[in-house]
Amino acid sequence: MVTVAEVAQHAGVSASTVSYVLSGKRSISHSTRVRVERSIAELGYHPNAGARALASSRSHVIALMVPLRTDMYVPVMMEIALAVATTARTHGYDVLLLTGEEGEAAVRRVTGSGLADAMILMDVELDDARLPLLRRGELPAVLIGLPAEPAGLACVDLDFEAAGALCVEHLAGLGHRDIAVIGEPPGVHERHTGFALRTLDGLRARALELGVRLLHRASEGGYDAVAATLARILDERPGTSAVVVQNESAVEPLLALLRRQGRAVPEDVSVIAICPDQVALQASVRLTSVTIPAREMGRRAVEQVVAALDGRGEEGVRLLAPELTVRASTGPVAG
Template structure:
């Protein structure tokens, strides 16, 4: 009889070859129970002879885990896909570092999707993205037997494990920088209107931080949603300067609109940074490649993904991690800001 391909050899084949129970092989693989030296060596010899490669199924048998986590990432209107992909890649890379695979769920199924995957025993835990202030998934996550971590914060985060950039602090930090440069009239061009309408947490928190800072620092400011296409950005800027002609500092929290803002301002007679200083809340690679390069508060997608996975793995191991992890906003000064003259 022809030998099996190594990738087709099962844990049962190893047990049969070594003359032991399947559970004994799993204990040798997982090291979760003491096995006699002679038996262990016999099992290892069979593994070597058959070319057995422990896979997800074998690990699951050994640990009663699927070694898979779910990433719940509903793709919705107004989401900036490059950022989404960075976060997803960071979660996948982090999971692989813990010997886990990732099941990505992109359909906008709400609590029903979470229930379906949790009830199937396909995953050990769940990472949830695009969190809303009044997220309908939150009550189910509190009752879910499997551990979960949210990248983002709902309005009420009690009983949940959440990690995110401190977007409230990011909005405030941008205002503080502009005011330190002498600007007295500032504006926030935020996410598309649909993002605010569905209550997405990061957008509302940035806006709240921006408004709180202008009030605390005694400057004038306005916060407006901003669409992503060039014509809409142009209309938003024209409306802004028509209603608030003295605006000299702009914060952009809309990655897709950033380059449009920078190219449209000179056509409106406002040079960057001589006439208008611009700060963005966006990934560093976006800020560094624009002309002029943007002063920015970085969105640390890689760190967010890594921390989310680490928190989930800690919960899987029985630990009780901190419920709230907020990454402090870091502002990098580049060429798009200048002292108001």
């Protein structure tokens, strides 16, 4: 097992300097820190977690709150969680995963127990009950999501309003004037989950600007639920020529239903999705999509919370610009 003394000899510094780099107790010059960190990586040194915590009064653990609700698309949530875990390890932190729907109770448990040095919270609601506890500042915290009032908080997220606007712009540019939106399940909207409502705001605002009629219907993801939602849409708006989907579980049922009805994609109906690239590429028709950058969101959240732990953190909102990729599922409106 590699020791601190061996790391110090390899880096050409004292053992105490290595300890200061590991604990953060003293300010170390950037060049020295880089040299020590390079030696740690090259030698494969792993500090004893218990000794390190006693020495630094830190646990070197980041708590990640990711409620695994039945109405959320779990693969995206877990991709973000995996990015958080892998990025945290590169900074010398482990991740404590909290998957229950405990809300404020979980925040209190973490802040009052010393289990973690910082927190990252997902599944953020516009008026999230956890926010007053975070604003007390007992632990550094970063939200992956955007509440209605982000003042005093650090947030990382995709710019979902801009994502919704991009979808409408793309379809309107192809001549579509009646656009339907198959959204997240009703429970997501009832909880006022930020990403879903902000997407809808972006869709509606851009549709109004471009003179496009927009019809939004929340939907569960199963075949029967999507069939009922699609039937309702076509009954209310028979001239619908394009569908925006923000519900990964509804993508394949929708494509199957359109095929069953003899509606070709994109010749008869264009379909665009807000989803991870994997979903868009593996669909039965390669989907035009605005990607959800799950890994980038997780990575940035960790970097922001580590900066806060190092005394370099800043409050504020960091929104990732959406990117739309045109594939086979969108085309000009049928003449």
